[in-house]
Amino acid sequence: xxxxxxxxxxxxxxxxxxxxxxxxxxxxxxxxxxxxxxxxxxxxxxxxxxxxxxxxxxxxxxxxxxxxxxxxxxxxxxxxxxxxxxxxxxxxxxxxxxxxxxxxxxxxxxxxxxxxxxxxxxxxxxxxxxxxxxxxxxxxxxxxxxxxxxxxxxxxxxxxxxxxxxxxxxxxxxxxxxxxxxxxxxxxxxxxxxxxxxxxxxxxxxxxxxxxxxxxxxxxxxxxxxxxxxxxxxxxxxxxxxxxxxxxxxxxxxxxxxxxxxxxxxxxxxxxxxxxxxxxxxxxxxxxxxxxxxxxxxxxxxxxxxxx
Amino acid sequence: xxxxxxxxxxxxxxxxxxxxxxxxxxxxxxxxxxxxxxxxxxxxxxxxxxxxxxxxxxxxxxxxxxxxxxxxxxxxxxxxxxxxxxxxxxxxxxxxxxxxxxxxxxxxxxxxxxxxxxxxxxxxxxxxxxxxxxxxxxxxxxxxxxxxxxxxxxxxxxxxxxxxxxxxxxxxxxxxxxxxxxxxxxxxxxxxxxxxxxxxxxxxxxxxxxxxxxxxxxxxxxxxxxxxxxxxxxxxxxxxxxxxxxxxxxxxxxxxxxxxxxxxxxxxxxxxxxxxxxxxxxxxxxxxxxxxxxxxxxxxxxxxxxxxxxxxxxxxxxxxxxxxxxxxxxxxxxxxxxxxxxxxxxxxxxxxxxxxxxxxxxxxxxxxxxxxxxxxxxxxxxxxxxxxxxxxxxxxxxxxxxxxxxxxxxxxxxxxxxxxxxxxxxxxxxxxxxxxxxxxxxxxxxxxxxxxxxxxxxxxxxxxxxxxxxxxxxxxxxxxxxxxxxxxxxxxxxxxxxxxxxxxxxxxxxxxxxxxxxxxxxxxxxxxxxxxxxxxxxxxxxxxxxxxxxxxxxxxxxxxxxxxxxxxxxxxxxxxxx
Numbered sequence: 001x002x003x004x005x006x007x008x009x010x011x012x013x014x015x016x017x018x019x020x021x022x023x024x025x026x027x028x029x030x031x032x033x034x035x036x037x038x039x040x041x042x043x044x045x046x047x048x049x050x051x052x053x054x055x056x057x058x059x060x061x062x063x064x065x066x067x068x069x070x071x072x073x074x075x076x077x078x079x080x081x082x083x084x085x086x087x088x089x090x091x092x093x094x095x096x097x098x099x100x101x102x103x104x105x106x107x108x109x110x111x112x113x114x115x116x117x118x119x120x121x122x123x124x125x126x127x128x129x130x131x132x133x134x135x136x137x138x139x140x141x142x143x144x145x146x147x148x149x150x151x152x153x154x155x156x157x158x159x160x161x162x163x164x165x166x167x168x169x170x171x172x173x174x175x176x177x178x179x180x181x182x183x184x185x186x187x188x189x190x191x192x193x194x195x196x197x198x199x200x201x202x203x204x205x206x207x208x209x210x211x212x213x214x215x216x217x218x219x220x221x222x223x224x225x226x227x228x229x230x231x232x233x234x235x236x237x238x239x240x241x242x243x244x245x246x247x248x249x250x251x252x253x254x255x256x257x258x259x260x261x262x263x264x265x266x267x268x269x270x271x272x273x274x275x276x277x278x279x280x281x282x283x284x285x286x287x288x289x290x291x292x293x294x295x296x297x298x299x300x301x302x303x304x305x306x307x308x
Numbered sequence: 309x310x311x312x313x314x315x316x317x318x319x320x321x322x323x324x325x326x327x328x329x330x331x332x333x334x335x336x337x338x339x340x341x342x343x344x345x346x347x348x349x350x351x352x353x354x355x356x357x358x359x360x361x362x363x364x365x366x367x368x369x370x371x372x373x374x375x376x377x378x379x380x381x382x383x384x385x386x387x388x389x390x391x392x393x394x395x396x397x398x399x400x401x402x403x404x405x406x407x408x409x410x411x412x413x414x415x416x417x418x419x420x421x422x423x424x425x426x427x428x429x430x431x432x433x434x435x436x437x438x439x440x441x442x443x444x445x446x447x448x449x450x451x452x453x454x455x456x457x458x459x460x461x462x463x464x465x466x467x468x469x470x471x472x473x474x475x476x477x478x479x480x481x482x483x484x485x486x487x488x489x490x491x492x493x494x495x496x497x498x499x500x501x502x503x504x505x506x507x508x509x510x511x512x513x514x515x516x517x518x519x520x521x522x523x524x525x526x527x528x529x530x531x532x533x534x535x536x537x538x539x540x541x542x543x544x545x546x547x548x549x550x551x552x553x554x555x556x557x558x559x560x561x562x563x564x565x566x567x568x569x570x571x572x573x574x575x576x577x578x579x580x581x582x583x584x585x586x587x588x589x590x591x592x593x594x595x596x597x598x599x600x601x602x603x604x605x606x607x608x609x610x611x612x613x614x615x616x617x618x619x620x621x622x623x624x625x626x627x628x629x630x631x632x633x634x635x636x637x638x639x640x641x642x643x644x645x646x647x648x649x650x651x652x653x654x655x656x657x658x659x660x661x662x663x664x665x666x667x668x669x670x671x672x673x674x675x676x677x678x679x680x681x682x683x684x685x686x687x688x689x690x691x692x693x694x695x696x697x698x699x700x701x702x703x704x705x706x707x708x709x710x711x712x713x714x715x716x717x718x719x720x721x722x723x724x725x726x727x728x729x730x731x732x733x734x735x736x737x738x739x740x741x742x743x744x745x746x747x748x749x750x751x752x753x754x755x756x757x758x759x760x761x762x763x764x765x766x767x768x769x770x771x772x773x774x775x776x777x778x779x780x781x782x783x784x785x786x787x788x789x790x791x792x793x794x795x796x797x798x799x800x801x802x803x804x805x806x807x808x809x810x811x812x813x814x815x816x817x818x819x820x821x822x823x824x825x826x827x828x829x830x831x832x833x834x835x836x837x838x839x840x841x842x843x844x845x846x847x848x849x850x851x852x853x854x855x856x857x858x859x860x861x862x863x864x865x866x867x868x869x870x871x872x873x874x875x876x877x878x879x880x881x882x883x884x885x886x
Binding site for chain 2: 006008134135136139140151154155157158161162166169170172173174175176177178179180195198199202203206207210211212213214215216217218219220221222223224225226227228229230
């Protein structure tokens, strides 16, 4: 809890305008939910992974993946047990109460796998959000519209590590006064922990009062306030914003034309129905990959860096 | 015209019968640095809050008298105007930061003033450059060190361009290096930028020389104000402790000029003591007495201590690595005997607190062993260890949650299945808090809270008392009381171990000093040998007497040295006793 997820690494996506990053990540997330075609989902997932790599957030991503892969596997296992409308039965199982006959179909496994990839893609987007979006910038973005709510979020975020530290310290001190938190009945343990809560609550209230005093000393609530906007707009913001919007438009168009969907039940359709499907996917991925390509170029090409 | 002028100010906090400020008359001149000293509860912080406009606006209560800013009564100004007249930096940096990131924090006050974008940009940029905060501008405030946080707090006040800067014990939570850096900034702000500064501080050895005028407060009243040297002399005559050692020493000597820094003091001392640059006279004698080869014995035990049979603490080749991979202790060997008063010193992250936690059993060694009262911390439970070891945390509030002081003490006894055989009365009496027996500990002053927490520890009659930074944020008088009390406990046979940054405290009260660096024990021995020969950890008096005489760590020892020197005695009056 001491360390918030965001770390300033000076990578390309961290230098983008917060609004642009939100649009880009939003588009990635929407597309992962919009399409059901395994190729489209895999493409979006790979693109997200590339964005993670260029943002030097692989370590964080591994933590998300560790959790995500288990969930994806769970979907792959549960889905065939629940949906048995597929035609390609791989294994005829016994009849069990509630679920009925356990026939495992290829289609259900594949659908489960596709949903697993969708889940991983969405988790990747969340990981990217944590890695490249500074929470304060999000707050200042929304502060103009909901300033009090933004301030409450900020104060709470500041308070969390302090409360965690108070709790750890108080626990240690009480242990050395003979309190054994591991022994006793459930009721006794709850009682022992309630003492900790008492200490932390008292300290937090005192801290809240002092923070309020510091805020008053800095003219808080003395009248209309302005909003400190620190974000710059550069050509890279326009490029990435356009890329995100174009990707969304192309995707909607592709969806409207029937690409990006896939028939799993009762029998799986062809993976590549027509070349147009692949071309549309290519166009969408090219649009989406612009920030990744720019990120690579920004890091390795000083000329490009100076121009965007 | 004075910048601030206070006339007959009296103030009562809500529901209090005793005034926090009583008949205060004071003026603050443009460009001066006014240092306010006094014990806890003397009204210093309350006065600072009056100047900052927080009293009575934020606190309520009853107020009498008048406060003027540039001839205009303060109560006539709106809050927005007040915040640009005087800016205040509080004690604890943790409790005055609002936003999560540095730049946003600095801009917060400007947003509240409703300044235009361009003006905010300019001011934030200037302040960040001046305080060298630019590399941290996107950093989370939670990830900063204490010193950096306090610098951010100073920046967020400076950015509002107040006429007067009020600093309420701004370095009390900082380590010495961070405190020095902070004072350097204050000196620059005062001398180069012309800022008027009202400074309330306990670390007088670091800031006394910066002051133009000194104000001494007690029980809500101003006892004396005036030029620093004059007030210092008056303080010594009236047995007040709020003086750094060098000034105290020369005031005791009735010297015509009171030096405020070691440099000035050495210049004065040279007039009546001969310099012996080759070697401090006592150093050779002491070394030969102890049969010790040099001043900094690496990883060796002082002779004469090993012969005792049973150690209270025995640490053998202890290594410890935190789960995040940081190796915090590297091959520590140490033995502490019954009745010793040991101080552990060292820079931040040197491993002091980790060593302390190993001793009290909160952490277990990765390799090696820690044996406390013949109990191996690896095999014995914390509850069992707690019978012999008392631990006082840095923040006494971590101990206190019962409704009354008595219940707080009973809580420890009940947990350890001990009976009250009159020990509660004895401990309360010994710590002079018997009158607060039925009070809620959280309602007491910070010094009293610390004594209640200490009582709650001592009531179990521990054999070993371990204290983490007990002098942080407490005033000279409380520090003196605490030091004398711990020394008395050690003389009664209790073993006392203290982690502190406070060199003067170690010099005055400890028997033995252990220095740590980078997880290793670099020096261990009697205090005069460790501190007296140290370059940077030497107390003021040792630095003052360096090359003049050895073995001087305290004012008392300095005066004794002068008394023993015939020539110097003739030049000065040294009849006074400290």
